[in-house]
Amino acid sequence: xxxxxxxxxxxxxxxxxxxxxxxxxxxxxxxxxxxxxxxxxxxxxxxxxxxxxxxxxxxxxxxxxxxxxxxxxxxxxxxxxxxxxxxxxxxxxxxxxxxxxxxxxxxxxxxxxxxxxxxxxxxxxxxxxxxxxxxxxxxxxxxxxxxxxxxxxxxxxxxxxxxxxxxxxxxxxxxxxxxxxxxxxxxxxxxxxxxxxxxxxxxxxxxxxxxxxxxxxxxxxxxx
Ligand SMILES: *[C@@H]1O[C@H](CO)[C@@H](O)[C@H](O)[C@H]1NC(C)=O
Numbered sequence: 001x002x003x004x005x006x007x008x009x010x011x012x013x014x015x016x017x018x019x020x021x022x023x024x025x026x027x028x029x030x031x032x033x034x035x036x037x038x039x040x041x042x043x044x045x046x047x048x049x050x051x052x053x054x055x056x057x058x059x060x061x062x063x064x065x066x067x068x069x070x071x072x073x074x075x076x077x078x079x080x081x082x083x084x085x086x087x088x089x090x091x092x093x094x095x096x097x098x099x100x101x102x103x104x105x106x107x108x109x110x111x112x113x114x115x116x117x118x119x120x121x122x123x124x125x126x127x128x129x130x131x132x133x134x135x136x137x138x139x140x141x142x143x144x145x146x147x148x149x150x151x152x153x154x155x156x157x158x159x160x161x162x163x164x165x166x167x168x169x170x171x172x173x174x175x176x177x178x179x180x181x182x183x184x185x186x187x188x189x190x191x192x193x194x195x196x197x198x199x200x201x202x203x204x205x206x207x208x209x210x211x212x213x214x215x216x217x218x219x220x221x222x223x224x
Pocket of ligand 1 (some may be wrong): 067069070
């Protein structure tokens with residue numbers, strides 16, 4: 001006779017795989033190239049008519065280095081659904097990241113996706129911070145992968161003597177990117193100074209200096 005406790009565990013096991021699914025929803029058809037101009041709004045984008053699908057819808061060019069002339073020496077070329085409508089409903093996307101010598105991809109997180117990145121060129125310090133504030137890091141070079149768990153704060157710093165190139169892949173068509181510094185010091189409208197002085201335990205002059213510096217710096221990237 002199955003005890004009620006065992007039954008409870010079995011029920012939990014049956015339910016868990018679907019309820020813990022953390023990636024994008026599964027596609028319901030072969031092809032759903034995003035119609036970015038569609039008038040209706042859904043969770044993602046409607047598909048464009050299959051009669052209008054062409055070979056180009058399945059390809060996207062990330063061969064060119066981005067513009068590294070900014071305060072952070074970084075350039076991200078995004079291959080998410082906004083740039084590459086072919087990934088609509090597929091639950092994946094890939095970016096290209098370039099870092100100048102000494103350049104940094106400042107601490108940020110992706111709310112909707114884990115990240116697996118392959119380093120193609122250079123020497124990069126990758127740092128990951130857990131919700132317990134444990135800091136994991138390693139210097140990685142060409143041919144290595146690094147993993148960023150979903151939603152965790154992370155950064156990449158070019159510590160080598162040549163430009164860094166890596167390609168992050170995501171299990172989301174639109175992973176979202178939230179920078180720690182901009183989400184506190186460069187919002188629209190600005191967060192009241194009182195919140196930031198009380199959070200960081202410093203005076204207005206420190207907060208104003210950081211706000212001014214960050215507002216004038218170009219990320220070369222607008223988080224979506
Ligand atoms: C690179 O970005 C800088 C700063 O925004 C800009 O002045 C420059 O024209 C850009 N270069 C190219 C090739 O787009």
